[in-house]
Amino acid sequence: MARLTPENVTRARETIALYPQTRSALIPLLHLAQEQDGWLTPDGIGHVAELLDLTPAEVYGTASFYDMFFTEPVGKHLVSICTNIACLLNGGYELLEHAEQSLGVKAGATTPDGEFTLEEVECIALCGNAPCLAVNWRFFGDVTPTRFDELAAGLRAGQLAEEVPPHGTLNRVWRTVGLVAGVPAEGRVAVQDAPAVAEAEPPADTVKDQRGQREPADEQATEDAAAEADAVEGSDEGAAE
Amino acid sequence: MAVTDAAPIVTRRVGLAESWTLKSYLDNGGYAGLRKALTMSPEQITQEVITSNLLGRGGAGFEAGKKWSMLRQAQPVYLVVNGDESEPATFKDHMLIECDPHQLIEGVVICAYAIGAAQAFIYVRGEFALGLERVQAALNEAYAHGAVGKGIFGSGFDLDVVVHPGAGAYICGEETALIESLEGKRGFPRIKPPFFPAAIGLYGAPTVVNNVETLSNLPWIVENGGASFAALGEGRSTGTRIFSLSGHVNRPGNYEVEMSKTTFRDLVEHYGQGVRLDRQVKAFIPGGASAPWFGPDQLDMPLSQEQVGAAGSMLGSGAVTIMDDTTCMVRAAWRITRFFHRESCGQCTPCREGSGWVEKIMRRIEEGAGREEDLDLLLDVCDNIAPGLSWPPQQTTICVLGPSIPSSVVSGIRMFRDEFLLHIKEGACPHG
Numbered sequence: 001m002a003r004l005t006p007e008n009v010t011r012a013r014e015t016i017a018l019y020p021q022t023r024s025a026l027i028p029l030l031h032l033a034q035e036q037d038g039w040l041t042p043d044g045i046g047h048v049a050e051l052l053d054l055t056p057a058e059v060y061g062t063a064s065f066y067d068m069f070f071t072e073p074v075g076k077h078l079v080s081i082c083t084n085i086a087c088l089l090n091g092g093y094e095l096l097e098h099a100e101q102s103l104g105v106k107a108g109a110t111t112p113d114g115e116f117t118l119e120e121v122e123c124i125a126l127c128g129n130a131p132c133l134a135v136n137w138r139f140f141g142d143v144t145p146t147r148f149d150e151l152a153a154g155l156r157a158g159q160l161a162e163e164v165p166p167h168g169t170l171n172r173v174w175r176t177v178g179l180v181a182g183v184p185a186e187g188r189v190a191v192q193d194a195p196a197v198a199e200a201e202p203p204a205d206t207v208k209d210q211r212g213q214r215e216p217a218d219e220q221a222t223e224d225a226a227a228e229a230d231a232v233e234g235s236d237e238g239a240a241e
Numbered sequence: 242m243a244v245t246d247a248a249p250i251v252t253r254r255v256g257l258a259e260s261w262t263l264k265s266y267l268d269n270g271g272y273a274g275l276r277k278a279l280t281m282s283p284e285q286i287t288q289e290v291i292t293s294n295l296l297g298r299g300g301a302g303f304e305a306g307k308k309w310s311m312l313r314q315a316q317p318v319y320l321v322v323n324g325d326e327s328e329p330a331t332f333k334d335h336m337l338i339e340c341d342p343h344q345l346i347e348g349v350v351i352c353a354y355a356i357g358a359a360q361a362f363i364y365v366r367g368e369f370a371l372g373l374e375r376v377q378a379a380l381n382e383a384y385a386h387g388a389v390g391k392g393i394f395g396s397g398f399d400l401d402v403v404v405h406p407g408a409g410a411y412i413c414g415e416e417t418a419l420i421e422s423l424e425g426k427r428g429f430p431r432i433k434p435p436f437f438p439a440a441i442g443l444y445g446a447p448t449v450v451n452n453v454e455t456l457s458n459l460p461w462i463v464e465n466g467g468a469s470f471a472a473l474g475e476g477r478s479t480g481t482r483i484f485s486l487s488g489h490v491n492r493p494g495n496y497e498v499e500m501s502k503t504t505f506r507d508l509v510e511h512y513g514q515g516v517r518l519d520r521q522v523k524a525f526i527p528g529g530a531s532a533p534w535f536g537p538d539q540l541d542m543p544l545s546q547e548q549v550g551a552a553g554s555m556l557g558s559g560a561v562t563i564m565d566d567t568t569c570m571v572r573a574a575w576r577i578t579r580f581f582h583r584e585s586c587g588q589c590t591p592c593r594e595g596s597g598w599v600e601k602i603m604r605r606i607e608e609g610a611g612r613e614e615d616l617d618l619l620l621d622v623c624d625n626i627a628p629g630l631s632w633p634p635q636q637t638t639i640c641v642l643g644p645s646i647p648s649s650v651v652s653g654i655r656m657f658r659d660e661f662l663l664h665i666k667e668g669a670c671p672h673g
Binding site for chain 2: 019020024026030052062083084086088089090124127128137138174175182
């Protein structure tokens with residue numbers, strides 16, 4: 001139930017400064033508010049509106065258009081199961097039914113302990129590994145019922161905390177520079193804190209930091225990438241012939 | 242093992258160790274295209290892209306070079322990257338964003354240089370959390386490397402690039418809806434004309450909106466010349482293209498193949514290693530959920546935009562979904578219809594109401610409460626959304642989401658009318 005923290009206000013102002021027009025920062029700021037509180041609280045929406053010189057109704061009206069924004073509390077883990085065509089053909093609905101039984105809630109509901117919110121979603125673009133799901137928008141492919149139960153148990157036990165950040169956390173890699181190419185547009189808020197390009201972290205550090213923070217997620221990603229790479233390998237091999 | 246000799250272009254680094262890092266990218270020839278581009282004039286680059294005949298890889302398949310050439314002469318000019326990949330069964334941009342973000346950034350800088358943009362926005366589908374992190378990390382590296390920012394690689398060209406997250410809305414893949422979303426509004430497609438944001442785009446300024454895969458091809462095209470790209474493929478469908486193969490195949494995945502010279506059968510049997518459990522293809526979707534379906538008799542059709550178009554469907558987003566002979570066509574068509582119903586932005590009556598009615602009637606049949614007259618009723622409702630039920634469709638709505646609604650239902654009824662009727666008569670699915 002909170003307004004943005006001073007740190008997040010700084011981040012919000014830095015974000016606003018990236019756009020020629022202030023309102024463009026609306027979606028990024030809503031993600032920021034959702035990252036802070038896990039959902040979009042009335043106070044959070046009001047604060048975003050203040051920062052963008054909009055009314056809360058304008059912010060709410062936009063937020064409610066987008067599926068990723070929640071204007072009521074959600075569980076610690078948002079489990080999003082795809083049932084669109086590629087998953088439907090590969091057991092997506094069976095997976096959803098299993099998840100409903102296993103978690104004891106229907107799609108759209110949150111478990112009484114607040115651990116999980118289960119939802120049925122449209123295609124999440126991991127169709128080569130159908131059926132698939134996302135937890136707080138970290139992707140898992142080829143999910144069998146057994147694998148689902150293992151995943152749920154791991155999440156419940158907090159074993160995947162690194163791989164799956166709390167709900168609302170989207171991008172953990174921050175921009176290291178402000179705008180450098182041109183003169184700020186009229187009306188653009190100047191940001192004193194944004195470092196110039198010369199002060200940016202060296203690339204190696206940036207990567208190390210990013211990887212250091214999220215080693216397990218990278219493993220998962222590597223797995224995915226490997227599977228995908230495997231899939232394109234056919235054409236690689238062919239080219240070599 | 243590939244069907245033709247064409248080497249992959251945009252996926253050639255996918256699978257390399259840490260392919261998303263600057264180090265890996267530079268070790269594998271990265272940013273050479275941009276360095277070359279900066280020695281050329283913007284007009285020369287545009288000419289190379291026109292020569293390549295690179296068709297947009299997002300869904301509409303419009304010539305990228307032509308799109309650039311249509312820009313209204315005014316400043317500022319913006320470049321917007323459409324990374325809002327949401328067409329059901331399409332998962333290629335997701336892979337490119339996660340596995341080769343520097344290639345995308347390099348393409349962005351080349352395009353921005355060619356069209357004279359000083360700021361570019363990479364709109365990444367909100368759900369792609371890892372993708373957002375990878376692109377932002379790569380962008381931070383690119384700034385520090387001098388590939389983005391002020392005086393790029395010592396030239397006089399300046400460019401800022403901003404990574405912008407979406408928040409979950411299929412419609413934002415439509416380029417004018419994407420621009421609205423980027424302006425901080427609901428993703429409502431804009432009324433046409435103007436038909437292209439090249440006239441009035443972001444903040445009313447001339448804007449180019451290009452897809453992730455389209456832009457990812459630019460470094461290679463600049464390095465090797467548009468003619469080399471055009472030498473691949475045939476007719477208007479030049480170069481290589483990623484096809485997202487899904488459904489009932491043994492090895493689903495993203496396969497980058499030479500256009501026109503590879504067929505759907507090659508995709509299924511060669512790349513996909515055949516239909517699961519040696520079953521038969523009952524039908525397939527040649528270009529994403531918006532595309533009318535094909536039957537097994539069309540498997541030998543080449544992956545050519547013009548040939549698939551002439552046969553009454555489209556290559557669309559490059560998503561090929563295979564349905565085997567155990568598939569319930571009513572259920573498949575119903576699920577796709579429900580998708581469009583959920584994702585309709587609600588601006589236009591035929592789409593908002595039509596999708597709802599089609600979904601309700603389809604669900605009634607799927608749940609065993611259908612009536613025989615429902616089939617004609619469905620066709621009638623679909624005809625009100627896209628009069629004539631032809632392809633390419635007639636449009637009664639602001640954007641093409643509306644006329645995409647009938648594709649699956651009309652295909653299902655035309656190709657499998659008996660199965661739909663059996664569903665209705667037995668009050669249950671014949672497939673159990």
